[in-house]
Amino acid sequence: MKTLDDLLGEGVSGRRVFVRADLNVPFDKANPGVISDDGRARAVLPTLIALRDAGARVIVASHLGRPKGAPDPKFTLAPVAARLGELLGSTVVFADDTVGPAATEAVAALQDGQVLLLENLRFNEGETSKDDASRGAFADQLAAFADFYVDDAFGAVHRKHASVFDVPARLPHYAGGLVLKEVEVLKRVSESPEQPYVVVLGGSKVSDKLAVIQALLPKVDKLLVGGGMCFTFLKAQGHEVGKSLLEAEMIATCQDLLKQAEGRIVLPVDVVAATEFSADADIVTVDASEIPADRLGLDIGPKSTALFAEAIAGAKTVFWNGPMGVFELAPFAAGTRGVAEAITKIDGFSVVGGGDSAAAVRALGLDDAAFGHISTGGGASLEYLEGKTLPGVAALEK
Numbered sequence: 001m002k003t004l005d006d007l008l009g010e011g012v013s014g015r016r017v018f019v020r021a022d023l024n025v026p027f028d029k030a031n032p033g034v035i036s037d038d039g040r041a042r043a044v045l046p047t048l049i050a051l052r053d054a055g056a057r058v059i060v061a062s063h064l065g066r067p068k069g070a071p072d073p074k075f076t077l078a079p080v081a082a083r084l085g086e087l088l089g090s091t092v093v094f095a096d097d098t099v100g101p102a103a104t105e106a107v108a109a110l111q112d113g114q115v116l117l118l119e120n121l122r123f124n125e126g127e128t129s130k131d132d133a134s135r136g137a138f139a140d141q142l143a144a145f146a147d148f149y150v151d152d153a154f155g156a157v158h159r160k161h162a163s164v165f166d167v168p169a170r171l172p173h174y175a176g177g178l179v180l181k182e183v184e185v186l187k188r189v190s191e192s193p194e195q196p197y198v199v200v201l202g203g204s205k206v207s208d209k210l211a212v213i214q215a216l217l218p219k220v221d222k223l224l225v226g227g228g229m230c231f232t233f234l235k236a237q238g239h240e241v242g243k244s245l246l247e248a249e250m251i252a253t254c255q256d257l258l259k260q261a262e263g264r265i266v267l268p269v270d271v272v273a274a275t276e277f278s279a280d281a282d283i284v285t286v287d288a289s290e291i292p293a294d295r296l297g298l299d300i301g302p303k304s305t306a307l308f309a310e311a312i313a314g315a316k317t318v319f320w321n322g323p324m325g326v327f328e329l330a331p332f333a334a335g336t337r338g339v340a341e342a343i344t345k346i347d348g349f350s351v352v353g354g355g356d357s358a359a360a361v362r363a364l365g366l367d368d369a370a371f372g373h374i375s376t377g378g379g380a381s382l383e384y385l386e387g388k389t390l391p392g393v394a395a396l397e398k
């Protein structure tokens, strides 16, 4: 795989370099347009600065959210361009389309050492299309803008999308420093984790994470399950979960996994249950086997946090993906905080994988440096650990 350093060595002054970044940052739910965590933008800065300072004409492209293949003002990258400019300390030109007249004009006007951000890639059907020809046609348009392609969008390498998979087939391609670092760390964790190896999973998407549980079970000493996904497991154990998040069609799979795990999957023993999804709701802590029918579990309880912390304390390797509760609302943040703090204290190597988990670490004011590695990719790091081929990495290796 050729790297950004190889490209810089070849010389990029005056050359147009297309950088695929993952600027899919979270926004403050209460203040539309305000970025709540700019970690992903910060993570790509070294690549952008190196290219800018080497005199390249830098064309940055990213997706934001999941618009449906057409422009949608809710998902504009304009606020991200402004933030990127602040972080770089130099103006970032913003094109308000991706491959249309605005982008074409902006690319043509780019000066050496200038950075341009194109509008959201997913405003174009071709970006995410399953049809090779449609993706290819869009990739042709993107590739026409540049001489070289750099992928530093680790969070999107698991997507077979035009900007990730098809553009590198059309241009000399290089891996950015972020992609290289992420792959190196995940390789270490997946191939030779120092034992005991404890995996902590939470977040809301059970169905997305069952495959990774299956793949990790033979390798881990303990797999701790919290967050919205624990309720499908609790239900699989025969408990009622009230109005908590539940993926009914996954109950049977969870039962199978519990059987296979022979006690290595650890579930919460108590739950913070509220009458509604709100910080102002009536809140009680109950046994995990006694969730009232009219309540929903929004965090793991203190006994569970202590149980999880104890399992984490002895670990030499910890991989954590997904918050333990709705950490964005203060009454439901304690589980995530407790687990995160326990991870910072281990005498070993820890990896935090996932946009939301990384955002939680920062929102709770925890020190980034207390973790071994904070990944910018949720789905991407999980698919790597599952052992799947990542289309973006495969494209760089070709």
Ligand SMILES: Nc1ncnc2c1ncn2[C@@H]1O[C@H](COP(=O)(O)OP(=O)(O)OP(=O)(O)O)[C@@H](O)[C@H]1O
Pocket (backbone or CB within 6 Å): 202, 203, 204, 205, 226, 227, 228, 229, 245, 297, 298, 299, 321, 322, 323, 324, 325, 326, 327, 328, 353, 354, 355, 356, 357, 358, 377, 378, 379
């Ligand atoms: N008990 C719960 N009920 C409902 N939602 C929950 C619960 N616990 C956690 N969540 C929510 O799960 C969300 C994070 O889930 P997700 O699966 O997206 O995590 P992630 O893997 O870190 O992120 P990503 O894959 O996007 O990088 C948070 O917004 C959090 O509020």
Ligand SMILES: O=C(O)[C@H](O)COP(=O)(O)O
Pocket (backbone or CB within 6 Å): 022, 024, 065, 066, 155, 156, 159, 355, 377, 378, 379, 380
């Ligand atoms: O948030 C992420 O995990 C990445 O940016 C990929 O986004 P996606 O799941 O919408 O493809």
